[in-house]
Amino acid sequence: MTIDRAFRAPPALAPGARVAVIAPASAFDRASFESGLALVGARYDVRYRPAIFERHRYLAGSDNRRHEELAEALLDPAIRGVFCARGGYGATRLLTRLAAIGPVAPKPLVGFSDITALHLWLQSRGVMSIHGPVLTQLGLLPEATRQRLFQLLESAAPAPALTASDTYVSGVAEGPLLGGTLSVVTRLLGTPYLPSLEGAILLLEDVGERPYRLDRMWTHLELAGVFRQVRGIALGSFTNCEEKNADYSAADVLCELAQATGLPCVAGFPVGHGAVNEPVPLGARARLDAVARTLTFLEPAVAS
């Protein structure tokens, strides 16, 4: 059965709007943080908690600290948008606590990688969000990417289409764009925090996963029935995913797996852990054209 759901778009940001920076996952480099902060601070009124710099092993402080910071950013009506400092790991540790907070008014949340877990949780509540650069990465990206991000956050016009390099399976599909980092998407299978993927265009990308691990994760999606639910697959970058001295590539493995699904699949969108990480609206209707190798957005990321 196909469900044509509409996800709710959060209100658009205006220049000068108050936004929060949070670190719900791993600790981060201070200089990269300051660099990103300056770029976002030139456009919005940025706030963050001094405790954001805390560290606990691989985490940006305790679960309590990260949860309180996240819950405040989501619940405080004066905060109009949320930027994540870094991915890494740690967001899934907060989901049980998040489930206990009441209704959340939609507001744009930006991040990727481990932040995929928060995106999926927001989409399980019917709300759109933005798969895009983390704050500590902003200074390393082209000016055009930052402008695209501000456009997504502020404009009620859909984002410009993205173009990719390789058609794995031909065809055309339309549906809400859902997904993110493969290793994080699959960590929500069998839990209450994954939205229904019925009718979706599934976005997948990853970093530092050897081909057999990509295969294992993809096979997990298959065994969980995901490829009977989604309508098409948009692959972003798979960075540092090659096996040393192998006579096959990560792309060979992904292409074979994609072909087994029979779903329209395009690879090489400039989204993810590569040198380019173009922001895209999650939950927004998109059209994947595996002939033209384009991903066209049919809805804006925010509402005017």
Place this chain on the structure above:
Amino acid sequence: MTIDRAFRAPPALAPGARVAVIAPASAFDRASFESGLALVGARYDVRYRPAIFERHRYLAGSDNRRHEELAEALLDPAIRGVFCARGGYGATRLLTRLAAIGPVAPKPLVGFSDITALHLWLQSRGVMSIHGPVLTQLGLLPEATRQRLFQLLESAAPAPALTASDTYVSGVAEGPLLGGTLSVVTRLLGTPYLPSLEGAILLLEDVGERPYRLDRMWTHLELAGVFRQVRGIALGSFTNCEEKNADYSAADVLCELAQATGLPCVAGFPVGHGAVNEPVPLGARARLDAVARTLTFLEPAVAS
């Protein structure tokens, strides 16, 4: 709700019984294969397909080849037991095909690591199996471990208890022993191939997973509700799981996660990817005593 299930024990092997060696996952080293074959061949009538040596990328030949070999081993009534050549990766790729084969008469199947997927599938069909050495590892293990394996396969007396090194959470629990390699157990969450873990003693071990990855997998079990179902946790070896230059260990992370469950938990059982890999019966009722640090088996691995 607690379900006190009984898993069916397969018939005991007798010396001289016909057994099959299969390679449902990764390709393997030929010399290690011959070494293990000589040891098993000295006790049983061992058969294997010549095509077992095929290779396709990280797999021991195509899915078709591996599935046919596995299905024959499970379905041929002349084959009384099954030894797996190696883990690695590839068993989950066969589960959809396996679901299509009819009823399978219980017979002992031995392996671990990626073979965890086959064990869990067998247990989802109510059948016991043996978490124990793969064939290519047999020559490297102490003679006592091989004798323990033959005892499990042949004797209607329960296996001798195992002792571990560390109590993470005190208490005593009893239930069928289920689980295996953490990274493989979690790859079946949200799929039809995982048996109910209600009332189980959960066995977990792994190799080559950094602490944050162990955390991510453990958190996946938690989000899927597994720690509300199982009664106790028996941890085997976590080999090559340390982060370089970290001020915390994999054990620190696992201990903290175990304590958050509140379930009796003992760590350091000689099971898994370490230098010792004692065979244990999956699906057999076991008693985890987190005071005495013992895992006592209340049922044999086979029926007389």
